[in-house]
Amino acid sequence: MNLALLSDEDFTGENRVRLTGRRLKHLKTVLRASEGRRIPVGRENGLMGEGEVLSLTDTHAELQIILDQNPPAPLPLTLILAMPRPKMLRRVLQTCAALGVKDIWLINSYKVEKSFWQTPWLQEEHLRENLTLGLEQAKDTVMPKVHIRKLFKPFVEDELPGLLAGTRALVAHPGRAEPCPVHLREPAALCIGPEGGFTDYEVGKLEEAGCTSVHLGPRILRVETAVPVLVSRLFDACG
Amino acid sequence: MNLALLSDEDFTGENRVRLTGRRLKHLKTVLRASEGRRIPVGRENGLMGEGEVLSLTDTHAELQIILDQNPPAPLPLTLILAMPRPKMLRRVLQTCAALGVKDIWLINSYKVEKSFWQTPWLQEEHLRENLTLGLEQAKDTVMPKVHIRKLFKPFVEDELPGLLAGTRALVAHPGRAEPCPVHLREPAALCIGPEGGFTDYEVGKLEEAGCTSVHLGPRILRVETAVPVLVSRLFDACG
Structure with missing residues (x-):
């Protein structure tokens, strides 16, 4: 997972998301992320950017995100x-x-x-x-x-x-x-x-x-x- | 298996090979081959050609082979x-x-x-x-x-x-x-x-x-x- 893909259901505010399940597990076990860590994120069918881990528990991670980059060009x-x-x-x-x-x-x-x-x-x-x-x-x-x-x-x-x-x-x-x-x-x-x-x-x-x-x-x-x-x-x- | 790769141990004569194990199973279950069927074969690090199934039992297949084609060019x-x-x-x-x-x-x-x-x-x-x-x-x-x-x-x-x-x-x-x-x-x-x-x-x-x-x-x-x-x-x- 080189980017966490965010869907509408992940959003708890305009620039705030909550990750659970597979992406949470990846964050904890592979990236060994802690509070303050920034990871690449992208909104499904939208822009890409970074998310900063605000809090991390056994059940979810809260991230503050900034989306400001276009995804790579699709193949025609x-x-x-x-x-x-x-x-x-x-x-x-x-x-x-x-x-x-x-x-x-x-x-x-x-x-x-x-x-x-x-x-x-x-x-x-x-x-x-x-x-x-x-x-x-x-x-x-x-x-x-x-x-x-x-x-x-x-x-x-x-x-x-x-x-x-x-x-x-x-x-x-x-x-x-x-x-x-x-x-x-x-x-x-x-x-x-x-x-x-x-x-x-x-x-x-x-x-x-x-x-x-x-x-x-x-x-x-x-x-x-x-x-x-x-x-x-x-x-x-x-x- | 688009070609059966033959190693030295498979040869029972100059142009005769015996197939067992995985290749035999493929011959029987995927290709549903019977006597007289010709299949592509190639000798490890050698030429490619065809093998004709001479006999087919539960434990092995006997093939008569002709090897007359070069393998495709390797990548440099x-x-x-x-x-x-x-x-x-x-x-x-x-x-x-x-x-x-x-x-x-x-x-x-x-x-x-x-x-x-x-x-x-x-x-x-x-x-x-x-x-x-x-x-x-x-x-x-x-x-x-x-x-x-x-x-x-x-x-x-x-x-x-x-x-x-x-x-x-x-x-x-x-x-x-x-x-x-x-x-x-x-x-x-x-x-x-x-x-x-x-x-x-x-x-x-x-x-x-x-x-x-x-x-x-x-x-x-x-x-x-x-x-x-x-x-x-x-x-x-x-x-």
């Missing part, structure tokens, strides 16, 4: 992921949030196991929890939006063309001739398949909707590795 | 990582192997907890196991080398200058003025700190040894995300 990227297996989903959500991806679509695909959709990690509170961990890691405040689409065909036929309008639309697919572009100066949409990849039918439908198929070189990467590799390549994410 | 990178916490170490090793990093140094740093060095994941067999998973994911055969250095000062003073000779040597450090370079056409060495970063003293010692400090933008990334972001940026890893 719509990320469309075949639903990953649950244990990977959590890390992918954290990674996306840390990298500045703000628009995440989890979609079905032939090779997505039906059981993946049953995971509790898709529940709103757990999505928020993992996205929050990513934002707090990276020092960002802007909560990504996650959209869940359990039917492939209606999504690609009815919704995807609209999503892709005005973007450089790509589907990462091993073995295609064209390499993934670098350093875009325009918004992008990127589709990443499941373990084993999209089927040829699915790649065809994604291409019909406006995507260009690109490869990532000879290596086959897991989605949690492919996302940072692609984001870094498309947007020069470091700098 | 020496990666120097402050020892990550154990649960992260496994994923970092897998990610490094998948990305084509072949030379990994795990070093001490002030903010590395002493307990991290006690983890069984540093044992030779477990290092190999996680590196193998990464190679099998990415379809590569060249086993990375992992070097363990539990003392910071002797490493940076006595060994590091030699390691850095002839490379573009970088230390990723938040807040530095210079952004990380892109698309190098030369070998590189990259140092990545622990959670909380290298101390100023440590950055000073790394700079004395020949490293330039560079930043990765305003976001603070976990090492498992920073590695693919940096590799992609430095080497255009997608091809």
Whole structure:
């Protein structure tokens, strides 16, 4: 936690917040904070700044905060992921949030196991929890939006063309001739398949909707590795 | 497992191998392979190709193999990582192997907890196991080398200058003025700190040894995300 993300419920006054639970525990056990200590804070979907610990008890910490900095720029990227297996989903959500991806679509695909959709990690509170961990890691405040689409065909036929309008639309697919572009100066949409990849039918439908198929070189990467590799390549994410 | 990595012990003849354990289980339960099925295989530190399943029993699979392709190019990178916490170490090793990093140094740093060095994941067999998973994911055969250095000062003073000779040597450090370079056409060495970063003293010692400090933008990334972001940026890893 490189920043404590504050939600409306944390505020007890205009510049006063009360932290409990995970953030309190982090404050006490990892940061070993005491009264007077200043820590980075940020308001969800708002500014970032510093909080000074006014008091610290077993159940909560009171902080006086000043919010005066903008969060880092979001990535102009719509990320469309075949639903990953649950244990990977959590890390992918954290990674996306840390990298500045703000628009995440989890979609079905032939090779997505039906059981993946049953995971509790898709529940709103757990999505928020993992996205929050990513934002707090990276020092960002802007909560990504996650959209869940359990039917492939209606999504690609009815919704995807609209999503892709005005973007450089790509589907990462091993073995295609064209390499993934670098350093875009325009918004992008990127589709990443499941373990084993999209089927040829699915790649065809994604291409019909406006995507260009690109490869990532000879290596086959897991989605949690492919996302940072692609984001870094498309947007020069470091700098 | 997008490729079954074969070691010397698997060979029962010049072009004949016997698979047991994890790879056998994958063959049966994930690939649902039967006799006659061809799967991608590669010999550790050698060529890649295909194996045809000749027989399949509860205890082993016999394959006839043809090895005729080179593995993907290695990255010309020496990666120097402050020892990550154990649960992260496994994923970092897998990610490094998948990305084509072949030379990994795990070093001490002030903010590395002493307990991290006690983890069984540093044992030779477990290092190999996680590196193998990464190679099998990415379809590569060249086993990375992992070097363990539990003392910071002797490493940076006595060994590091030699390691850095002839490379573009970088230390990723938040807040530095210079952004990380892109698309190098030369070998590189990259140092990545622990959670909380290298101390100023440590950055000073790394700079004395020949490293330039560079930043990765305003976001603070976990090492498992920073590695693919940096590799992609430095080497255009997608091809």
